Amino acid sequence: MDCINMLFAVMTIFNIKASGDGIDCDEGYVLIDGGTITIKSNNDGIVASYEDTDTTVNPSITIAGATINITTTGQKAMGIKSDIGSLTINSGTIGVKVSGIASKAFKTGSDMTIGGGNITLVTTGSAFYDTDDKDISSAAGIKCDGKLTIDKGTIDISSSGAGGKGISVDGDLIINDGAINVVTIGGQFKYGSDDTAAKAIKSDGNVTVNGGNISIKTSGVEAEGLESKKTLTINKGTIEIEAYDDCINASNHVAINGGNIYCYSETNDGIDSNGTLTVTGGIIVSSGTKSPEEGFDCDNNTFKITGGILVGTGGATSTPTSSVSTQYSVIYGTTGTANQLMHIESVDGKNVLTYKIPRAYSPMVLLFSSPDLEVKTDY
Numbered sequence: 302m303d304c305i306n307m308l309f310a311v312m313t314i315f316n317i318k319a320s321g322d323g324i325d326c327d328e329g330y331v332l333i334d335g336g337t338i339t340i341k342s343n344n345d346g347i348v349a350s351y352e353d354t355d356t357t358v359n360p361s362i363t364i365a366g367a368t369i370n371i372t373t374t375g376q377k378a379m380g381i382k383s384d385i386g387s388l389t390i391n392s393g394t395i396g397v398k399v400s401g402i403a404s405k406a407f408k409t410g411s412d413m414t415i416g417g418g419n420i421t422l423v424t425t426g427s428a429f430y431d432t433d434d435k436d437i438s439s440a441a442g443i444k445c446d447g448k449l450t451i452d453k454g455t456i457d458i459s460s461s462g463a464g465g466k467g468i469s470v471d472g473d474l475i476i477n478d479g480a481i482n483v484v485t486i487g488g489q490f491k492y493g494s495d496d497t498a499a500k501a502i503k504s505d506g507n508v509t510v511n512g513g514n515i516s517i518k519t520s521g522v523e524a525e526g527l528e529s530k531k532t533l534t535i536n537k538g539t540i541e542i543e544a545y546d547d548c549i550n551a552s553n554h555v556a557i558n559g560g561n562i563y564c565y566s567e568t569n570d571g572i573d574s575n576g577t578l579t580v581t582g583g584i585i586v587s588s589g590t591k592s593p594e595e596g597f598d599c600d601n602n603t604f605k606i607t608g609g610i611l612v613g614t615g616g617a618t619s620t621p622t623s624s625v626s627t628q629y630s631v632i633y634g635t636t637g638t639a640n641q642l643m644h645i646e647s648v649d650g651k652n653v654l655t656y657k658i659p660r661a662y663s664p665m666v667l668l669f670s671s672p673d674l675e676v677k678t679d680y
Contacts, residue, residue: 315339323371325350330386331362338369342378346371346397349383360386367393373404377438380406380422390454391416402426403438412447412472415479417454428464430492437490437497441466442483448472451513455480464490464497473506476538479513488521498523498546508533510540510560517542525550535560535583547573548587557609559583565659566590570598571613578619579605585612588659592616597668606630606670612656613668621670630670637662645669648679
């Protein structure tokens with residue numbers, strides 16, 4: 302279906318089967334504010350395909366209350382795509398399944414905003430080497446070339462292809478609220494000396510989490526959980542990550558100011574900053590694997606703790622920087638048995654930590670920091 306400036310109204314019902322695109326708006330915007338749309342296509346499901354430079358044309362897609370089910374099968378076929386415009390989802394129930402290699406459920410050449418709705422995205426295609434771009438192109442639940450903002454909504458994403466991504470953002474990623482569940486089970490994709498891993502959530506820009514509930518599980522070589530190529534900031538929210546590689550990783554800085562965070566890595570660090578690491582609040586439980594991997598890792602860079610409760614286990618740990626930290630910490634070396642309880646209390650019987658060790662360690666290095674630790678007190 303081809304047209305200009307498409308508007309689908311309440312009570313509209315479409316059932317579309319297409320050998321090419323399902324719905325293509327080649328000069329203008331797409332607005333869907335109700336109805337039921339089912340699309341099965343060999344190419345893109347819904348696309349705003351305008352790519353010229355006329356700024357009077359608004360090549361955006363907005364969905365505000367509809368039931369949409371899209372299935373695509375072609376190579377690099379997208380479920381919902383805006384070539385150069387924005388994509389906004391305010392409400393509705395949306396299910397997208399894409400099976401072609403390097404296919405994306407949502408793809409936008411500009412910014413994307415999710416303000417609500419129930420969204421289920423499934424990708425099964427592998428990555429491949431694009432000879433035109435001379436780069437690896439991966440499948441993804443969400444691929445945003447601009448800034449992605451998630452304000453509300455329930456988002457479930459699963460990716461099973463080699464090198465597949467749950468959420469991949471070129472710009473900044475901001476999560477204000479919502480329930481986000483991402484599972485990737487694909488392995489690493491290799492082409493010559495190039496490779497890419499199946500990661501859950503990654504951004505080439507900054508990542509900021511201001512709230513919400515985030516659940517992540519990855520498997521496969523180098524499959525990380527939540528990654529920023531710049532600064533990753535967590536202010537609030539509940540985050541649970543089980544990752545094959547690092548659970549949380551940032552290239553420049555990790556800042557944790559609040560929230561409830563649980564990390565369990567199969568082969569690497571629980572929380573890894575390639576730059577500096579600052580914790581001012583929150584409850585963080587982070588389990589890395591055996592030496593040299595760590596619960597908290599920022600190499601030899603500044604590790605500042607001024608608040609929060611931190612429990613990190615691994616074969617080693619980064620040491621809090623005493624010159625800038627205002628909260629007491631303890632580093633304790635021992636061995637650990639899976640499901641064994643570790644209890645720390647003051648000599649007068651005050652409990653400061655009861656922790657179930659999540660796996661066997663030999664040796665185990667525990668980093669513990671809490672506002673309940675007091676100077677001149679025996680424990």
